[in-house]
Amino acid sequence: MEGALSLFSRKESLAENWQRLLFILFSVTYFFDGITRYKHAVHIAILITAITIIWIDKSVLRTIFTPVRLFLPLLMLVYGLYSTLISIDVHLSLKYFNQHILFANFLLPLFVSVLLLKLSAQQLARTWLQSLLILFIVLAISEAYIYIVEYRHGVMPFTNYEHRFITDALIFTLPALLWLSLKKTPAFLICAVIAAAVYIFLMLGTLQRGTWLSIFTLFLLWCFFMRRWKFCSLVLGAGTCLLIALSLFNLKQTELVSHKLQQTGSSERFGAGTQGAGLDMILKNPVIGYGLGDKVYLKAYALNLPSHPGWFFREPISPHNMYLSFWFSGGVPGLATLILFFTVLFRTSYKHWKNTRHEIQYAWLSIILIASSAYLVRGVVELSNFDNFSLLMALLIGLSAPRPRSSDA
DSSP, rough: OOTTTOOTTTTTTTHHHHHHHHHHHHHTTOOOSSOOHHOOOOOOHOOOHHHHHHOOOOOHHHHSSSSHHHHHHHHHHHHHHHHHHTSSHHHHHHHHIIIIIIIIIIIIHHHHHHHTSSSSSSHHHHHHHHHHHHHHHHHHHHHHHHHHHHTTTOOOSSSSTTTGGGHHHHHHHHHHHHHHHTTSHHHHHHHHHHHHHHHHHHHTTOOOOHHHHHHHHHHHHHHHHOHHHHHHHHHHHHHHHHHHHHHHHHGGGGGGHHHHHHHSSSSTTTTSSHHHHHHHHHHHSTTTTTOOSSHHHHHHHHHHHHGTTTTOOOOOOSSSOHHHHHHHHHHHHHHHHHHHHHHHHHHHHHHHHHHHHHHHHHHHHHHHHHHHHIIIIIIHHHHOOOGHHHHHHHHHHHHHHHOOGGGGO
């Protein structure tokens, strides 16, 4: 893994460096709001570059358009079409379908994967890990700025829920930070310790127990796959001491964190709250579904609200549960689609993880870790942003494309 953090190499062609740069920009900007024009600029650059690659080399199409590599995007497309056609408001579902299914989960992964096919598997895996490290650095800087602004206005850290929106970025970046700990040189270890301290601060600042559970699950899975039990014991021991300190020294600044750490209830989420209401509506129409989109859910909720006085939320946008969300929108076919999606994703990733080495193997592992924690675990207690799967699908298509054996070593 020597030289793993050098972004660009003179040995690589200008086209390869450009494609890697676009993928890094795409990955880094993906998780930030308020920069729409820059995201659009990156998307346009990806589109132009992908079309140029296809124009020069038509074999790219034969590589991508195979049943194996197109299966997951096509599965999402079929789910979106079905959920739109049976919707109680087709117009609302169609708007959601165009943005979140057709673009985010079908076209975007395919165009990004075109860029990745011209990179070797080693280049792609290394670029993926580098992009996650850069994402963490940018996230840390932006969050530090927000904390400073809040402090100047008398708002102390860990006293509000405004930082909960960085959860997705935190989960995605953790495998890359753990990757740093695998390096034995002092410089890398120092960077890993500093990054760990910053990461824990940002993680606690979200004040989201679902986030903490997801991150804890990802870390345990990483220790299991990497067989790093001593490191696991050390981190868990330090984390336990930190949690005990936060619980005992219940200062005003850490009062909310301490409450979240000790809270055993679900904030009525599983009863008459969001998930309870979602399940009530699903059981009225469990087979067909109601239609795609958060606004369709809001409309169905409003229609059922008069007959359910126990529903205390006036305008929820989802059942805060990914499985209930797919079941609500697409009925039994929607829920089956989600189960099949994860089955194929994990089976494919695990197979390649066993048959590759070094950064390539670690890239496959990162897909397993992120999908497990962000969706299988967090999806039970919160509504995970499924649009983020465009990153994982593009990476999966790019990594699984046939290459010379030497590039997969």
